[in-house]
Amino acid sequence: MKRRTLISSATAAGAAVAAGLYRFTDLLVKHYPPTPYDDVLVVLTDRERAAKLGALVSDAPAPQALAAKLRVAIKPGLTAAAKADAASGRLTEVGGWVVPESLALLSALAAKV
């Protein structure tokens, strides 16, 4: 086998392994089953942790309504939204934890899907 072919084959094999690791395992990035709200949930780095918090949100609306609300709330980005919530006192107590309202809603959505 020519050297060039060997390198190409090795690179292709490496890319395939990396793609497999990325897509089919949680080794590099966590993967979740698709939901109708992935455009919103994508801002959560760790959806499982958020869901743990979100499970404590009482009286959360249905996922569809939550997602609709969140699409507006986090339009400027989650960090900006969370900071704006804190600055203006839009807070929710989740299991006693005082958190920005947008984050509480997002966590509640993560818990519901």
Add this chain to the structure above:
Amino acid sequence: MTVFLDARTLPDDTVLAPDLAIIGGGAAGISLALALASTKLNILLLESGGVNFDPQNQKMYAGSRSGLSYIALDSGRLRFLGGSTNHWGGWCRPLDEIDFEKRDWVAHSGWPFPRKALDAYYPRAQALVEAGPWFYDKAGAHITAQGAPLGLGEGGVYTSWFQFSKTRDSELPTYFGHRYEGELKKTPRLTPLLNANVTGIRLTPDGTRVDRLDAATLTGKRFVVKPHVTVLACGGMENARLLLASRDVMKNGVGNQNDLVGRFFADNPIPRDVATLVSFAGPLASYYGNNLSLANGPILRATFSPNHAFRRTAHVASSLSTVEQPVELDDTGKAAVITTAIALGVDASRASAYSLGCGMELLPDPERRLTLTDEKDALGLPRLKLNMRMAEEDFTLYHQTLRELGRQLLASGAGMLKINRREDWSKNMDWGNHHLGTTRMHDDPKQGVVNSDGQVHGVSNLYVAGSSVFPTYGASNPTLNLIALTLRLADHLKKVVA
């Protein structure tokens, strides 16, 4: 004089006739006696106990309780020279200016004068409690070497400061009896009389002046004191008891023509573990959870307080939230911290968590009160019953302050807060043993037992000293404040008596 006079050794039928009788040898009584030491007044300081604890004397304090769980009436105070300073923790902090104000949103609030009326007396009070130079809320400028305070940013809660009576290494706080024993003994014209229990304040037939004080010892000796002026300084419970029990001329008790004596009792509730505070950046500076002794300076401890602006807008009461100890977060707590920190774009890899405790202010409540019972003590004085209670609003207002602290932590990116369940606060509730409000001060006799000089309304030669005259209470520990108020009374007495 090199020894104290003991009432048990007085000859039978003794009648003492001082210019001024001070009933009670605690922080107020001793401070008043020392403040008047330079005058020509003949002063008799009547202390019901001796120089040390005696269980028989202590039993005189026993009483009953109803309502909310509260400390036994003979446990939270001490009946011997020095009074309750014999078991205090030395925590000092001046009341805030707003504590003195009449606030439309707090029924029965307001002192008859602003805090600046006490400002001239605080330095001497600070010296008496031996708390070092006056730093308090300027302490931040002196602790730069110990790390910066938690960055709370703009908002309603700020880092404020306690100072301590000299609790350094093995030294205890200033126990007034032991500390000032020498001064009391060597002051000319001052006679400290131990084991002397006043059992009645007897008025002239028209009820406008104190004619005499009936006094007794537990050994059966009875004697009489006929002072020109009397100052009642035996604590927030006993001041009310003695007034209520003296019913020979005024059938409802001295100064109780408007049924106010004993009402408005208050203490500072100290719920433990009210919240969990997380600092994203790692451990808090040590002065939050521990006392910080500055070299040759004061002993400090940081606390979180609502500022004046927040108290005015949110209508919350005073409170002092203290860091208690580090805590481990459970899985939900870790999830909350990590999720929130990532959302805020903050690194929380070194996050540290702490439990918070608090000293709260109660709102004035006329039904939280002391009354007399039919049960009598060894000298025939009716015992007290305390009806203790807390309003839902007391908790709700403090919750608002905690929520604001939580908001500021998030807004500044410094951390976050978990407010624990209300029922858990009550489960771990302690009390400050600060007996306040039972002879409240107001210039209108229908709203107060004493006027702004501390004089009992309608009785021209009877005054009350101590925290029983506080009409609203604040969250600051009362000792420093009641001493400042007592020193103000001393100046008044110098003018009207000396």
